[in-house]
Amino acid sequence: MPEADIDLRAIVGAVSDAADRALTLWAGGQTLVRQWEKVPGHPVCEADLEIDEMLRQSLGAIDPGAGWLSEETADTVHRLNLSRVWVVDPIDGTRDYLRGRTGWAVSVALVEQGAVRVGILAAPARNQLWLAQAGQGASRNGRSLTAGTRTRLPGSRVPADQLPRHDSDLVTVDKPNSIALRMAMVAADEADLVATVRWGNEWDIAAAGLIAQESGAIVTDALGDPLSFNRPQPTAFGLLCAAPGIHRAATDRLAPRARELLARG
Numbered sequence: 001m002p003e004a005d006i007d008l009r010a011i012v013g014a015v016s017d018a019a020d021r022a023l024t025l026w027a028g029g030q031t032l033v034r035q036w037e038k039v040p041g042h043p044v045c046e047a048d049l050e051i052d053e054m055l056r057q058s059l060g061a062i063d064p065g066a067g068w069l070s071e072e073t074a075d076t077v078h079r080l081n082l083s084r085v086w087v088v089d090p091i092d093g094t095r096d097y098l099r100g101r102t103g104w105a106v107s108v109a110l111v112e113q114g115a116v117r118v119g120i121l122a123a124p125a126r127n128q129l130w131l132a133q134a135g136q137g138a139s140r141n142g143r144s145l146t147a148g149t150r151t152r153l154p155g156s157r158v159p160a161d162q163l164p165r166h167d168s169d170l171v172t173v174d175k176p177n178s179i180a181l182r183m184a185m186v187a188a189d190e191a192d193l194v195a196t197v198r199w200g201n202e203w204d205i206a207a208a209g210l211i212a213q214e215s216g217a218i219v220t221d222a223l224g225d226p227l228s229f230n231r232p233q234p235t236a237f238g239l240l241c242a243a244p245g246i247h248r249a250a251t252d253r254l255a256p257r258a259r260e261l262l263a264r265g
Contacts, residue, residue: 007062008133011110011118014058016129018051019106019122022091025050026100026125035098043094048072051090051106059086059108066110069234071203077232084112085230087206092121093178102126103176109206114228119210121180130184130211138187138214147217148189151245153253156192159185167253183208183241187215193250194241197222197258202234205241212241222258224251237262 025033025047035045052072059066063086067079070088079085086108091097093104102125110118119138121130130145132138138145150156154169159182163170173191176182183205185191206229209219221227222238224247238258242250 006110006118006133008118010062011059011108012120012129012131014055014062015106015108015120015122017058018054018090019124021054022047022051022097022104022106023124026097043098044072045091045094045098047097048091048094052088055086055088055090055106055108059088063110067230069203069230071201075234079230080232084110087111087116087203087229087234089180089203092180092204093176096177101177103178103181105130105178105181107178107180107203107207109203109210109229111206111229114230116206116210116229119207119214121184121207121211123178123181130187130208132207132211132214134210134214136214138211140184140188145187145211145215146189147187147212147215148192148243149245150192150243153193153246153249156243156246156250157190158193158195159191179204179239180208183212183219183239186217186241186243187212189243192243192246195222195239195250195254197238197254197261199235199237200239202229202231202236205236205239209241216244218242218244218247220247220251223255 033046067082067085089107092107096103105121105123119132157173159175182194219241221236
């Protein structure tokens, strides 16, 4: 699918339809869908699976030549032989979804040759549609996004319930369960920094990463290295999504912790 042939309207339509269905199942926070745990501490529900299949059908019709990588579909090596792949989290923030909170989103990215070309987050419980196309900027509900201009790490806004003692110079702001939405907050200058020091999955960050980058934010792994996608093992160690003026300082603070954790194995 050459860039000129990307049917952005169709992709947005497919994601929006899936988000509307997820919202219907959510039923204003009174979801009655069956739920269970894939592994302890990692909930999943019938809505995850239904939205996953809905997107697989609709996106597959838009670009039949693209591979598929999703949180809710068994991975195969088939995608590694393809230049394009859909990277999908049908409901990012399932915990908030099941608790009747609004911090969840449908996340879809189109990746080509390891780079994200299109990123979409639909958060219907918040009436938000986030969109980015490589080289063409990012928007929320049609309004362009620009990351913040902060240049000092102390005082930076972080979506978190609480902070470790050694990060007490940072400031907490509202934290949606969806990490994609937390990254999008950096794109919208509603947060300055999102950071993790654990192994994470491509589907959690692919779409939001492009949205943040197209807003001017810098997105790397916890060591400050660039991210790439559709890898054989589709994970990265940690995440650092920050306003451009503080990314270096945040890397200097985070990377030693990441290296220590990696050394422990």
